[in-house]
């Protein structure tokens with residue numbers, strides 16, 4: 001009995017944590033995809049090669065501030081996370097990493113990342129990246145997530161920012177083409193998240209988080225996924241229509257959007273048990289390949 005008490009108290013104080021727990025706190029897979037979109041923002045900002053110092057320090061700084069924001073999300077949400085089947089095993093929710101240690105970790109990542117951007121990139125990128133951190137960790141996580149089912153639509157702006165951050169890292173200026181890349185991710189976020197939220201509706205209801213399927217029902221959320229996916233397909237045409245991208249992008253993005261539309265239509269009109277989860281997984285593949293296609297289109301000189 002005494003032994004089990006001492007084990008649970010050491011777990012609560014975060015004494016049994018490993019480096020893997022800290023790694024998990026940074027949401028590594030999400031940050032990797034954010035960094036891919038930042039890299040594409042950097043590459044599209046210039047016809048030549050990106051300066052190596054800007055590339056390395058820009059990626060490091062944006063990555064560290066994104067990871068810092070992800071750690072804060074784990075701290076602020078640890079009670080919600082401990083109630084949901086998908087997240088109950090997370091390091092802070094489970095007590096494997098204490099709140100104070102997680103906050104120190106986030107602080108170090110945040111300060112070092114911000115300093116790297118200030119010293120080796122430029123102040124505009126440093127402030128915009130910090131604003132994205134505050135947008136996700138504070139505005140979305142602390143406030144919007146608990147306040148409105150439109151939480152992820154508004155909060156999505158922070159996650160959509162990295163292509164702009166990559167662009168300003170290279171040029172020091174905000175450009176309409178960079179804002180168009182932000183708009184693509186901004187429009188992609190609702191179908192990305194709501195597909196998962198449909199699959200996890202009971203989890204969110206149990207944790208009393210007002211996600212769209214909980215407040216407005218699954219049928220309404222499916223319609224919203226479909227409408228946003230149609231909007232995304234239209235927004236994805238813009239880079240070609242304004243002459244920012246060429247034929248490789250037009251073909252690649254059209255194929256990817258046809259795939260996303262297939263899943264969104266199936267989800268609305270012929271869903272099986274796994275369709276929502278398949279749509280969510282496809283959304284991640286869609287965004288990753290879309291940005292790879294943007295890169296290919298930029299470097300391979302193929303025109304109609």
Ligand code: HEM
Nearest residue numbers: 029030033034037086152155156159160185189193196284
């Ligand atoms: C407010 C905006 C967003 C919300 C609410 C959201 C929500 C989520 C949720 C709940 C998951 C499941 C995580 C898990 O099971 O651990 C997830 C996974 C994921 N999201 Fe998002 N997301 C958003 C924006 C983004 C953005 C902007 C990106 C990248 C550009 C992204 C990339 C990913 C990736 C790669 C995964 C898979 C993670 C894994 O398998 O470990 N998300 N998202």
Ligand SMILES: CC(C)=CCC/C(C)=C/CC/C(C)=C/COP(=O)(O)OP(=O)(O)O
Nearest residue numbers: 030065066069070073129132133136158159
């Ligand atoms: C500096 C910068 C670019 C910051 C952006 C940081 C960032 C990690 C954005 C991704 C958005 C995301 C994973 C939301 C999910 O949060 P959730 O709390 O709804 O999902 P969860 O339940 O899985 O934690």
